[in-house]
Structure formats: C-alpha cells, structure tokens
Amino acid sequence: MSDTIARICKVLEPFNSNGAILAPHTDISTDLNIDSVTVMDFVMEVEDHFDVELPLNVLAEIRTVAELAATVEARTRKAQP
Amino acid sequence: MIDLFDKHQPIAERIARAEAMGVTIGVTNERMISPTRAIINGRETILAGTNNYMGITFDAECIAAGKAAMADFGTGTTGSRIANGTYALHQELEEELARFLNRRHCIVFTTGYQANLGMMSGLAGPRDTIFLDADSHSSIYDGCTLSGAKLVRFRHNDAADLDKRLARSEGEEGGRLVVLEGIYSMLGDRAPLADFIEVKKKHGFQLLADEAHSFGVLGPHGRGLADEAGVEDEIDFVVGTFSKSVGAIGGFGAGNHPQFEILRYAMRPYMFTASSSPASIATSLAAVKKLAAEPWRRERLRENSARLFSGFRGLGLDMGCDEVSPVIAVKCPDEVSAVRMWNALLAAGVYVNIAVPPGTPNKLCLLRCSVSAAHTDADIDRIIELFGEVVAAGHGKKVVNG
Numbered sequence: 001m002s003d004t005i006a007r008i009c010k011v012l013e014p015f016n017s018n019g020a021i022l023a024p025h026t027d028i029s030t031d032l033n034i035d036s037v038t039v040m041d042f043v044m045e046v047e048d049h050f051d052v053e054l055p056l057n058v059l060a061e062i063r064t065v066a067e068l069a070a071t072v073e074a075r076t077r078k079a080q081p
Numbered sequence: 082m083i084d085l086f087d088k089h090q091p092i093a094e095r096i097a098r099a100e101a102m103g104v105t106i107g108v109t110n111e112r113m114i115s116p117t118r119a120i121i122n123g124r125e126t127i128l129a130g131t132n133n134y135m136g137i138t139f140d141a142e143c144i145a146a147g148k149a150a151m152a153d154f155g156t157g158t159t160g161s162r163i164a165n166g167t168y169a170l171h172q173e174l175e176e177e178l179a180r181f182l183n184r185r186h187c188i189v190f191t192t193g194y195q196a197n198l199g200m201m202s203g204l205a206g207p208r209d210t211i212f213l214d215a216d217s218h219s220s221i222y223d224g225c226t227l228s229g230a231k232l233v234r235f236r237h238n239d240a241a242d243l244d245k246r247l248a249r250s251e252g253e254e255g256g257r258l259v260v261l262e263g264i265y266s267m268l269g270d271r272a273p274l275a276d277f278i279e280v281k282k283k284h285g286f287q288l289l290a291d292e293a294h295s296f297g298v299l300g301p302h303g304r305g306l307a308d309e310a311g312v313e314d315e316i317d318f319v320v321g322t323f324s325k326s327v328g329a330i331g332g333f334g335a336g337n338h339p340q341f342e343i344l345r346y347a348m349r350p351y352m353f354t355a356s357s358s359p360a361s362i363a364t365s366l367a368a369v370k371k372l373a374a375e376p377w378r379r380e381r382l383r384e385n386s387a388r389l390f391s392g393f394r395g396l397g398l399d400m401g402c403d404e405v406s407p408v409i410a411v412k413c414p415d416e417v418s419a420v421r422m423w424n425a426l427l428a429a430g431v432y433v434n435i436a437v438p439p440g441t442p443n444k445l446c447l448l449r450c451s452v453s454a455a456h457t458d459a460d461i462d463r464i465i466e467l468f469g470e471v472v473a474a475g476h477g478k479k480v481v482n483g
Contacts, residue, residue, distance in 0.1 A: 035438055035439035037438065037439035037442075038438075038439070038444070041215075044215070044234060051249070052249075053233060053249045053250055055210075055231045055232050055233055056225075056226075056233070056234060057226070057229075057230075057231060057232050
C-alpha cells in the first residue's frame with residue numbers, strides 16, 4: 001500500500017462507522033455507506049491533511065481510495081513548481 | 082437489465098422505516114385557515130415550520146392584487162422572459178425590488194431555486210472558481226454544478242478557512258466568486274460578514290450573499306443580513322426568494338455591476354422556463370411594498386423570535402445556535418427520537434420541520450421551527466409548552482457534559 005493510500009485510510013477511519021475494510025479498492029461512498037455531505041466533509045479533511053485542493057467537480061469522477069490517492073498525488077505535484 | 086430504480090433502494094428502505102413508525106414524509110394541509118393555522122389530519126394545527134416569516138400570505142391587499150392581475154393578464158404567461166413572457170408586471174416588480182434593495186439592477190426568477198441556479202451559472206463559467214460555504218443550500222450547490230466552474234467548499238462560517246483555500250488557488254486564471262448565506266436555513270446562524278469582508282480585501286473576489294431567510298427580515302430597511310451589518314457596499318450580488326417573507330413564489334438576483342443586465346442572456350434557468358404567473362408577480366409586488374411600508378412586521382417577528390428562543394432556552398433545550406433569528410432549531414440525539422418527537426408534536430397540534438442528514442450539517446437531527454410575525458403570544462407560548470412536554474421531557478434536553 002502506498003504512503004498516500006495509507007494516509008487517506010487513516011483520515012477515513014473516523015468516517016468508517018460500519019467497520020468496512022479500508023483498502024485501495026474500497027468505494028468511499030457505497031462501501032462505507034456514507035451520504036454525499038459526509039463524503040464532502042471527509043474530502044475536506046483530506047485537503048487539509050495533504051494541503052492540496054480537491055475541487056468538488058473533480059470528486060465527481062472519484063469512487064475508490066486508490067483513485068482519490070492518485071488525484072491527491074497528481075494535484076500535489078501540480079501545486080509544487 | 083439493471084432497473085434504474087435499484088439505486089434508490091436505500092431511500093425506499095429509509096421511508097419504509099419511517100412509515101413503520103407511523104410517520105408519513107411531509108404533511109398535507111387539508112385546509113388553510115390563516116398564515117399560522119391549517120387543518121392537518123383533520124385537526125387544527127399551529128404552523129411553526131412554514132418560513133412564512135411575515136405572515137403575509139392572507140393579506141387582503143396582496144390577495145386583491147393577485148385577483149386583479151389574474152383577471153387583467155390571464156392565468157399564465159405561456160412563455161419565457163426572453164420570448165413572450167415579459168409583462169409590464171415583471172418589470173414593475175424588478176424596479177420595485179431594485180428600489181427596495183437600493184441596487185441598480187434586479188432580475189426576477191420563477192422560483193427561488195432557479196434564482197440561485199441562474200445567478201451561479203450566469204456569473205461563473207468553466208474557467209472560474211466558486212468558493213462556497215459548506216452549509217450552502219442545495220440550490221447553491223446545483224447552481225455551482227451547472228456553472229461548470231471549479232468548486233471549492235470552505236468550512237461553514239469560517240473566514241480563516243476561506244482565506245487558506247483562496248491562498249491554495251492563488252495565481253490561477255479566471256474569476257473568483259464567494260457564496261455565503263445571510264441566515265442558514267437549518268441552524269438559523271448568520272454569516273460573520275465582517276470577517277469575510279476582511280478576506281475579500283486581502284484576496285480580491287466577487288461576493289454573493291443569498292438572503293433567502295433574511296430578506297424582509299433583518300436590517301433597518303429589511304434588506305437582509307448585509308443591511309443589518311451595514312456592509313451592503315461590499316456585497317456584489319444579492320439573491321433572494323419570494324417564498325418566505327414575501328409569501329408568494331419566485332426569486333431575484335440583484336447587483337450594481339454595470340453589465341448586470343447581460344445575465345438575462347447568460348442564465349439558462351432564466352431563459353428556458355416560463356415566467357411567473359401574473360397573479361404570483363402581482364402578489365409579490367404588493368408584498369414587497371408592504372415590507373417597505375410596514376416595518377412593524379419585522380419588529381413583531383423579532384419579538385416573537387426572541388420569545389420562542391428564550392422559552393426554549395428556559396427549557397434547557399439544545400439549540401442550533403446562540404443568536405436569535407426566526408429559524409430556531411432544536412437538536413435531537415438521533416433520527417428515531419426526532420421522528421417520535423415530531424410525531425408527538427404534530428399529534429398535539431403543532432407543525433414544525435423535521436430535518437435529518439444529509440439535509441443537515443454535521444449529521445444533526447433537528448426539530449426546526451420558523452417563527453412568523455403572525456404568531457400570537459399565545460401561539461408562541463403553546464409551542465414552548467408542547468416542546469416542554471414532548472422534547473424537554475424526552476431526549477432533546479441539553480447534556481451538560483456533552
């Protein structure tokens with residue numbers, strides 16, 4: 001598991017009230033059974049944890065932890081010239 | 082074949098759970114008796130969850146104006162504002178609202194929802210960024226999506242958090258629009274405008290305030306939170322609705338920008354829908370004139386809100402915010418207890434709103450009251466009494482160590 005994925009899983013823990021397995025393929029919304037507002041709240045925590053901007057319109061394309069990690073890494077590189 | 086309805090199964094199960102507890106979602110007003118009374122389930126019920134802040138829905142002059150407009154202009158306009166749907170009435174209402182708001186331009190929409198859809202999508206485009214408060218109304222979220230702009234959500238009422246997020250996107254192309262609300266509909270809290278204006282001076286952006294729950298309600302002129310806070314010059318665009326203090330249906334966007342009128346040709350929710358019916362426009366016009374001429378309505382609403390707020394505080398209820406506004410929400414421990422208490426209140430003769438996630442911030446389950454200027458002291462006292470019997474005696478009481 002990459003460092004980014006491991007860190008995202010850590011941030012995700014407080015939102016995982018159903019005890020779903022947190023892994024790269026975990027679907028953040030359906031596997032954790034969390035509503036749209038909770039997903040946005042979680043992403044806000046990820047933004048602050050990595051100091052990266054994850055716009056809501058970009059999130060529409062993201063379902064799994066691995067996809068989110070890839071986006072975080074891509075946008076972190078973009079932010080650092 | 083996958084049935085398109087399969088994805089709605091979780092909602093169907095949630096509705097079934099509520100119905101098993103004897104709750105139907107929403108109520109039917111079998112008959113309206115007054116702005117604050119209806120027959121629901123065959124019983125006369127005090128309405129304390131209708132956003133009818135000014136209690137103006139049965140005003141004789143507003144009704145007469147609506148009847149006359151229907152007789153003179155017909156039942157509907159059968160067209161969009163940019164085709165055959167602009168009547169003299171629509172323009173008269175826009176002029177009256179611009180005067181009331183002390184803004185150079187005002188555009189009227191068919192609903193408040195469309196006002197936000199139109200303004201967000203007309204102001205921002207795919208190269209721009211919208212920064213929106215996390216607790217924004219769904220119409221703001223939907224308008225932002227429609228705009229195609231980059232969407233950045235900042236922590237509710239947190240100007241320092243907005244500052245941080247603006248800094249993250251510094252140097253990007255495109256304009257920046259920040260969206261706030263005057264009074265937030267679920268908890269009744271106000272945006273700390275002075276803090277946000279400090280951030281505006283630092284970063285430079287255009288600022289829109291949705292005064293849906295504060296238009297006609299707050300400020301010495303009734304223009305909303307910016308009027309109350311004395312910072313209207315710093316608010317570039319104002320959005321509002323006619324379905325609350327105005328007691329009709331429709332919405333508006335207003336501003337001083339010299340190019341404002343071009344929005345009429347850039348807002349799909351304005352262009353591709355029929356304009357408001359003559360009766361609705363005429364009642365809105367009559368009501369806006371009343372809001373201007375009768376400041377006692379705002380005063381009465383303030384007194385009623387303060388009475389309900391202090392009554393609930395006296396009961397030790399855990400409330401949505403510490404500031405008095407016409408939106409007074411009581412926190413419940415969970416959805417099941419909220420449903421039970423809402424049911425008991427309705428059975429005892431008072432209608433309030435039940436609000437549950439994801440319609441609420443922070444996973445809260447709320448019994449939400451909205452106060453009207455038309456409530457009598459006896460109405461307010463009866464609501465307090467029933468919340469004492471049902472909510473304070475139940476599970477809604479503030480946990481001191483919580």
